[in-house]
Amino acid sequence: MFESVLVANRGEIAGRVIRTLRSLGIRSVAVYTDADRGARHVALADAAVRILSYLDIPAVIAAAAGVQAIHPGYGFLSENVEFARACADAGLVFIGPDVTALDLMADKIRAKKHVSALGVPVIPGIAEPGMGDATLAEAANDVGFPLLVKPSAGGGGKGMEVVRAADELPDALATARRVAAAAFGDDTLFLERLVERPRHIEVQVLADAHGTTLHVGERECSLQRRHQKVVEEAPSPLLDAATRARIGEAACEVARSVDYTGAGTVEFLVSANDPTEFFFMEMNTRLQVEHPVTELVTGIDLVEWQLRIAAGEPLSFAQDDVTVTGHAVEARVYAENPGRGFLPTTGTILSLREPADVRVDSGLAEGLTIGGSYDPMLSKVIAHGPDRATALARLSAALGDTVILGLHNNLEFLRDLVDAPEVRAGDLDTGLIERLLPAIPARTPDDDMFAAAALWLHAQRASTGPWKSPSGWRLGVARPTRYVLSAVSGENVEVLLTGTAEDAQVAIGARTMSGGIRNSSIELDGVTTTPTIVRDGDSLWISGARFSAELRIVGREQRLAEQLAAMTREPGAVSPDVRVPMPGTVVAVGVSDGDTVEVGQVLITVEAMKMEHKLLAPVAGTVTLSLRVGDLVTLDQVVAQITTPHQEEHE
Structure with missing residues (x-):
């Protein structure tokens, strides 16, 4: 067995690999960029080496001085042929299949x-x-619509575009090529017939260098959004015993045909209408994000067997020895804002609570800054139970026990998803999430949350000293203290407090309530809760009973600016300001400063966390912008303004 292994990855997977290395007594070496200087995987490793980029092959090889092998994790260089060759040339074992x-x-x-x-x-x-765009366009008619545009070098759903009509194809090809080139360095595309209501089922294989290839069960990954897996489980609730055996053998046949060694995954589409029919999609020659569910139902440490196989050991068990016990479900926690179309978000982890009674693979720590340079996945919450219903119930409870404050995330959405009747019934397909979205509530802060935030601010002001304590006392009737708060992109809410933070009368609109805050517990009209509240500048992050929210403290200057801006617009007109809904990099500019634009015209395309978002003109008029391709933009930054004919008349 190796004495020392370098982990050429970051985040939760780097930590996951390091844990197994530690259990085997193997020294671990991490790599990190400046953005990850304080990352959790750096602290977990026995040693860490700074590099400029996780994709810099010479730098990663140089960082491996003194180690015998490199584990690539997933993503980045894990399926990079040149990296595997570079490892061999440097006398290092690449923990994965051969070239x-x-x-x-x-x-x-x-x-x-x-x-x-x-x-x-x-x-x-x-x-x-x-194939060029012209060739693909001609072939599309033979393939038939709807179809799927896919990058040849791709994975993880990046660059995939659904096309339902011929006139949608040119834009889809352009987007797919741009994303594929940026993500994989290769913009080669191909077309597939879109299988309606497919189920995504993958088979985990293990193969050693001594002629043994076997599968260790399948995983169902049908709960996807934008072709990106969200919730995965093992085993699949769809397959019967006969189909499970056939699909497992097909996966092994694929692996044997390329003399595969190590852990790999063969992915299939299975028809929801005919579960006995399956189609090969691709083989991922690496560890998968969702590997923990297989580990929990089989008891097999896949990372350990990757290491043992790479070190030349034979598999110590046969196909008949692989048994599946119970059920496991995994949910991916992403830095994204469901209220803004699941756009990626950035921020600093101000407060963190992760459940202790289920498995959590996480790269998070309080104080860690999540930027826009990498994939938005933050952690994975994985629950196991004797049956599927128990596993889902445990996962739902664990998601409810998880608190991440400081950036928007999908925790509440995940809990709503695993609680959905269709999911509980196992009636899945890759389009289910999109169909469920209208029925999943978009939670917004209620009066109690605004009141709790105002009480907390009241208490913070009181803690600065008795002379600054806003009790509202004066001769005559007590004067209320005014707090103006807003949910992100929401209306301003005025909260009036009379009295101290320990014993106050709270008024929001026509509603009044009694409230107080004592020992971090907040009482409102006799109901006591203990939310977590932290402040970051003008933002308050607060955890509620089933969801968390960011509330903005709205100052007098901001309120005045909003009032003045509204005065220049026609009554009922939308704002002419174009704001960025996510931080990122400008990858395309569709118009020039001073152009006349129409409603819905694409102005700018922004990319963050390997995802593109097009900013459209909200009104017709003359556009003002100064951005160029490559410019960095921040959340809610005004990147363009449109002067309407109405405004021009009043100038």
Whole structure:
């Protein structure tokens, strides 16, 4: 076994690999960039080396001085053929398959042709190397609509575009090429027939260098949004025993055909209408994000077996020895704002609470800054139970026990999702989340949350000394203290408090209530709660009973500016300011300063965390902007303004 291993990754997967290294007594070496200087995986490792980029192959190889092997995790360099070659040239063991398997399976076009020749069913489509847009457009008519545009070098849903009509194809190809080039360094595309109501089922395989290839069960990953997995489980509630055996053997056949070694995953689409029919999609030649659910139901440490196989050891068990006990479900916690179309978010972890009674693979720590340079996944919460219903119930409770304050995240959405009747019934497909979204409540802060925040601010002011304590006392009737708060992108809410923070009368609009804050507990009209509240500048982050929220403290200057801006607009007109709904980088500018634009015209395209977002003109008029491709933008930054004919008349 190796004495020392470098982990060429970051975040929760780096920490996950380091834990197994530690259990085996193997010294771990981490790498980190300046953005991750204070990251959790750096503190967990026995040693850490600073690099400029996780994609810098020479730098990663140089950081591996004194180690015997490199574990690439997933993403980044994990499926990079040149990195595997560089490891071999440097005398380092690449913990993964050999170059032949990496090279073939990394190219989705070649992989489909290869497995099709084996007799494994594949999705109908066109997959030829070097196809330009004109060739793809011509082939699309033969493939038929709806279809899927996919990057050949891709993974994780990045760059995939659904096209339902021919006139949508040019924009889809342009977007897919741009995303693929940025994410994978290769903009080669191919087309597949879109399978309606598909279920995404993948099979975990293990193969050693001594001729043994076996599968350790399947995972269902059908709960997806924008082709990105959100919730995964093992085993699949869809497959019967006969189909489970067939799909497992098909996965092993694919692995054997390329002399695969290590841990890998063969992904299939299974028809929801005919669960006995499945199609090969791709093989991921690395560890998967969702590997923990397989580990929990089989008791097999997949990272340990990656290490043992890479060190030359044979598998110590046979196919018949693999048993599945109970059920496991995993939810991915993302830095994203469901209230803004799940756009990625950034921020600093101000307060963190993670459940202790389930498995949590996390890269989080209080004080850690989450930027826009990397994938938005923060952690994974994984629950196991004797059956599927118990596992889902435990996961829901664990998500409710998780608190992350300082940046917007999808915790509440995840809990609503796993509690949905369709999910509890196992009636899944890859389009289910989109259909459920209208029924999942978009929670907004209620009066109690605004009141609790105002009481907390009242108490903070009182703690600065008796002369600054806003009790409201004066000769005559006590004067209330005024706090103006707003939810992000919401209306201003005025809270009036009379008395001290320990014993106050609270008024919000026509509603009045009694309240007080004592020992971090807040009482409102006789109901006591203990929320977590932290302040970051003009933002208050508060955790509620089932969700958390960011409230903005609205000062007098901001209120005055909003009133003046409203005076220049026609009654009922939308704001002419174009604000960025997520921090990121400008990747395309569709208009020039001074152009006349129409409602809905694309002005700027911003990319963050490997995702693009188009900013549209909210009104017609003359645009003012000064941004260029490559510029960095911040959340809610005004990036363009449109002067309407009405405004021009009054200038």
